[in-house]
């Protein structure tokens with residue numbers, strides 16, 4: 001075929017610079033801080049083995065048959081319970097649908113909400129796949145500034161007034177890539193903004209369970225009970241990927257009923273339903289009560305690795321980099337300060353770092369507008385403590 005035969009909308013998205021960089025990761029001996037993955041060594045293999053066995057023993061017909069587009073009912077009930085335990089006071093199983101990862105929930109939202117030329121507001125920086133997905137549906141993706149406390153709500157309100165966006169997309173807790181967490185006060189103000197301007201807020205929350213010392217502020221969904229009318233302007237995407245296993249591809253979407261119904265319709269045309277085997281396994285896993293212990297384990301490991309990485313960065317790079325300590329999640333967001341006349345271009349540093357045997361992702365692609373070329377994302381999740389120290393030493397050599 002000829003490339004001209006491809007749909008024109010594909011011209012709106014480029015293959016990401018990040019994907020190109022990932023091709024280099026196969027180099028032997030490389031220490032990678034680049035991925036957005038959880039550590040596969042931490043997967044609860046025994047728990048999942050037992051759960052999949054149970055799924056096939058107890059309900060083999062359901063686990064291996066076609067299923068409802070909305071999701072496997074026992075899993076919907078378990079997810080509702082999981083969310084209730086995190087402070088969502090009223091949530092019935094039929095108010096959520098199971099999606100094939102939260103990525104699919106984002107895609108369904110794009111499909112159901114975005115018309116050509118619509119504007120949407122995201123955080124700068126934000127999850128790259130969301131920017132790309134919304135652009136594919138024809139959105140102009142406006143970037144709202146963030147700081148250590150998450151999105152700057154005053155600036156956001158100005159952007160809402162100026163652009164009348166179709167939706168606002170936010171990762172309020174341990175953001176990817178920023179690591180930032182929206183303060184409680186800003187969370188409430190964001191919900192008030194949604195009501196005042198009648199604009200849908202999409203809360204993407206795959207990392208909220210991965211806190212280090214103390215739980216983060218309640219999710220926007222949990223807080224919506226305190227801000228009258230805000231639940232009508234809120235969609236929430238959740239995921240088992242970072243806390244249990246991304247390979248299961250279990251996510252969920254909670255949204256106002258008219259939107260949820262359309263998302264179900266679109267999902268029908270897309271994958272009919274999320275893998276029933278994966279859903280039945282996840283349902284058994286949650287019902288068996290394995291989650292709290294599994295979470296306690298990964299929280300502890302990631303907290304230790306984050307500490308080791310921050311300590312190593314302070315020792316090896318000193319004032320050449322700036323960062324805010326994340327309170328959870330998988331990522332550390334750095335800025336190159338240029339102190340001592342050192343490099344401030346993260347893309348150039350990424351190339352030199354690969355030569356030194358360490359990989360990370362430059363920050364610029366995570367911005368839909370006004371890219372910060374001095375920023376970069378480091379993941380502390382997948383390398384053990386010794387590798388983290390070695391990787392940071394290599395990073396220091398690349399910057400020297």
Ligand code: PMP
Pocket residue numbers: 036100101102103104127171176204206238239240241246249250251
């Ligand atoms: N949202 C954010 C912010 C993410 O970082 C990711 C995964 N990297 C996803 C959504 C998608 O995750 P999944 O589809 O595995 O649930």
